Amino acid sequence: MDKFMAERIKSPAVRDYMTRKIVRVDAGTSIARVSELMSRKKISCVVVEKARRPAGIITERDMINKVIAKSRDPRLTTADSIMTSPIFSISEETDLITVRRIMSSKKIRRAVVTSSGNRIAGIVTETDISKALSEVLFSKLDEIKLIYKKIRALFTDTVKALFLTLDAKDHYTGTHSKAVAALACEISDELGLDAPTKRNIYLAALFHDIGKIHIKDSILRKSASLLESEFEEIKPHSSISALILRPIGELKGTIDIIMHHHEWYNGKGYPMRLKRDEIPLGSRIITIADSYNALTTNRPYRAAMKPGQAIKMIKALSGKQFDPAIVKVFLKVIRRPRAYKDRSALIYPII
Numbered sequence: 128m129d130k131f132m133a134e135r136i137k138s139p140a141v142r143d144y145m146t147r148k149i150v151r152v153d154a155g156t157s158i159a160r161v162s163e164l165m166s167r168k169k170i171s172c173v174v175v176e177k178a179r180r181p182a183g184i185i186t187e188r189d190m191i192n193k194v195i196a197k198s199r200d201p202r203l204t205t206a207d208s209i210m211t212s213p214i215f216s217i218s219e220e221t222d223l224i225t226v227r228r229i230m231s232s233k234k235i236r237r238a239v240v241t242s243s244g245n246r247i248a249g250i251v252t253e254t255d256i257s258k259a260l261s262e263v264l265f266s267k268l269d270e271i272k273l274i275y276k277k278i279r280a281l282f283t284d285t286v287k288a289l290f291l292t293l294d295a296k297d298h299y300t301g302t303h304s305k306a307v308a309a310l311a312c313e314i315s316d317e318l319g320l321d322a323p324t325k326r327n328i329y330l331a332a333l334f335h336d337i338g339k340i341h342i343k344d345s346i347l348r349k350s351a352s353l354l355e356s357e358f359e360e361i362k363p364h365s366s367i368s369a370l371i372l373r374p375i376g377e378l379k380g381t382i383d384i385i386m387h388h389h390e391w392y393n394g395k396g397y398p399m400r401l402k403r404d405e406i407p408l409g410s411r412i413i414t415i416a417d418s419y420n421a422l423t424t425n426r427p428y429r430a431a432m433k434p435g436q437a438i439k440m441i442k443a444l445s446g447k448q449f450d451p452a453i454v455k456v457f458l459k460v461i462r463r464p465r466a467y468k469d470r471s472a473l474i475y476p477i478i
């Protein structure tokens with residue numbers, strides 16, 4: 128639990144949870160008298176004093192174990208001969224979690240609670256502390272849920288703001304990224320990936336090209352095919368995307384996926400020429416969704432391909448640019464009605 132959360136559920140002081148009803152008896156008091164006091168005052172524990180200072184504690188259990196079980200005469204047995212001593216005392220300001228830690232490390236089951244001036248204010252038992260902590264935790268649960276909800280909303284807003292930045296720089300890249308993210312989700316569903324992995328793949332797809340904000344508009348929006356030198360300028364965008372997102376802890380699982388979304392299955396991609404399983408699974412999924420969407424949308428330098436043509440091209444590149452196992456899954460997914468009906472929606476429920 129981080130410091131912020133720990134602060135939010137800081138436990139209250141023991142003062143509000145101790146038993147205030149205490150009875151003090153002198154060390155020389157007989158156990159018969161102690162027993163009578165306990166019954167009359169309806170208490171299960173008394174503080175034994177010597178020279179008006181607390182010297183020990185006697186509980187009902189002490190009387191059973193140390194007097195009755197040993198056949199001692201309660202009239203002749205004095206309080207100081209069966210009390211538990213020395214007694215452990217804690218300030219009434221001490222918080223419940225600290226009290227529990229102290230009790231467990233010292234292996235004690237009860238303690239005397241003192242107020243200012245070292246006066247006895249009450250007694251607290253292990254059971255009192257456990258009950259109190261459960262009450263506190265339950266009462267804080269709603270508060271913690273609310274904080275968690277706020278943190279989630281903050282993250283979702285960050286994702287939206289980041290996406291709007293990308294979209295403002297280049298609307299095509301924004302629209303394309305949303306569609307790639309939706310298709311990558313459908314492929315991930317078909318692969319049966321777990322929710323956290325799917326979430327990382329979705330977010331990685333959404334921001335895979337955010338590094339393009341670094342590229343000159345004259346290249347990004349060029350209406351003719353790119354020159355070799357211009358293509359070289361575009362290449363670092365996957366590494367730049369990863370660099371931009373790295374400071375956001377919640378996006379940690381997307382960094383490698385984004386970094387390698389232009390690797391080729393045969394090792395001829397970039398930036399690191401990884402091949403086969405060396406390429407993160409998410410990148411192998413996104414690269415297919417990325418290519419399919421790019422091929423089937425209009426670009427200033429060429430018209431959109433028909434879906435059938437694009438599928439044919441992806442099949443032809445299976446085993447070269449694309450992982451053949453994922454191409455198979457893609458072919459299943461692309462031929463059926465869309466799982467995510469609105470591919471232009473920004474935030475899916477998986478976030």
Ligand SMILES: [Fe+2]
Binds near residue numbers: 335364365388389
């Ligand atoms: Fe890219």
